[in-house]
Amino acid sequence: MTTSHRLAPVIEMTARPSNRDFDLNPSYGTDRGQVEYDFDGVLIGTAEYAEGPTGATVISVPAGARTFIDRRGGAIGVTGLYAYNHAICLAGGSVYGLAATAGVEETLFERVGFRAGFDQLQLASGAIIYDYSVRENSIFPDARLGSAALRAARQGVAEVGLVGGGASASAGKIDPARVEMTGQGVAFRQIGDVKVLVVTVLNPYGVIVDRDNRIVRGNYDAATGERRHPSADYEDAIGESRLADPVAGNTTITTVVTNVRLSDVELRQFGLQVHSSMHRGIQPFHTQLDGDTLFALTTDEVSLPADPATSRGRLSLTATAIGSMASETAWDAILCAAG
Structure with missing residues (x-):
């Protein structure tokens, strides 16, 4: 299915049907x-309630992994916040x-024989996005769906x-x-032996920008076929007219x-x-209207050189180098999500 130029409907927030109004079954x-x-x-698993549509993604590390969690923006929704995790639920x-994260933990508990x-x-640990502004119901990923994504x-x-x-x-919700x-x-x-994997759920207030500084997703004007950088809208609005009310509830996890x-x-x-x-x-990112969370995990399998100076005359393999590699991988994941 191609999603290029697909505009998201913005729904008026009134009382809407939710989980109890449907015979929900996980789909894949x-x-x-x-x-x-x-x-x-x-391991990575996904599951959805197609009636939403809404869903959950689980990154499973059965052996466990040390974790650092970075939270930014004005509308953060997280649970767990453990320094060591066997799974992350988005x-x-x-x-x-x-x-959904509770369902992941319950299934993990079952897998160890409830010991x-x-x-x-x-x-x-888990984090969520606000995805209600683009659909006509209030269906949410519950424990059953989180369990299904893990399974x-x-x-x-x-x-x-x-x-x-x-x-x-x-x-692109300007x-x-x-x-x-x-x-x-x-x-x-x-x-070499160094590996980096990034999974991102892209739901930002801002627009998506590629490596050529082109806006590839968000703030799309169907009348002109163009996408604008938010800063251009802000500049045009100063002293002339106010912007439309932005869409609240945005997050990249x-x-x-x-x-x-x-x-x-x-x-x-x-x-x-x-x-x-x-x-x-993502521009802008970490705004007051966003609640961005990143989980950084290490499986502790490959050691950095004990003395980086031994690679005289060459760039050393350091934590900063790994971060640079991972940063490019994150940009790849952003562009993948933007389609």
Whole structure:
């Protein structure tokens, strides 16, 4: 299904049907295709309620991974916030979609035979996007859907587009009439033994910009066939006319996983570096109308050189270098989500 130039309807917020009004069953849709990746021990699953549409995406790391979580913007919705996780859940449904993470944890609990020793606890953190402004109901990803996404998780391939947590994601919400659909993006890079995997659900207030500084998604004027940078709209509005009321409730939620062993300080800086870099592909980003969250995970499998200075005359493999590689991978994932 092609989503190019597909404008998102903006719905008046009134009492609307929700989960109890439908016989909901998880579905496993496809949209723009799949992205392959080579990262042992990291699985990705998606599931949706097609009646929404809304959904959940689960990044599963059965062996567990140390985690740093970076939260920015004015409308953040998260749960868990653990420094160590066995799964990350990215879902629609706004605050109600946080229930999907509870379903992930319950299924993880089941998988260990409901053993509840302190060192056996299965941990999942999650974040949500507000996807109600582009659909006519209030269906949300519940615990059943989160469980379904985890059970669907597989290694080596991930769906992209309007699937999982990105089933009703959209961008460019300066003017409600110019909103465009986006979705879920996935990107993978490997250099030598170093691996980076990024999964993002793209639902920002801002527009999506490619590496040639072209706006490729959002703020699309159907009358002219053009997309405008928000700054141009702001400049035109100063002293002349007010802008249309922007669409509230926007969020980009992202998971970046590396196999490089990083200290707690390095992992934190890695997450900050990657999240900050996403400003290049999303403009503006981290606004008062956004609630952006990034989960940075390491599986601690590949060690950096003990003494980077030993690579005299060459660039050293450092945590900053890994962050730079991951930042480019995040931009790839953004453009993948934008279609």
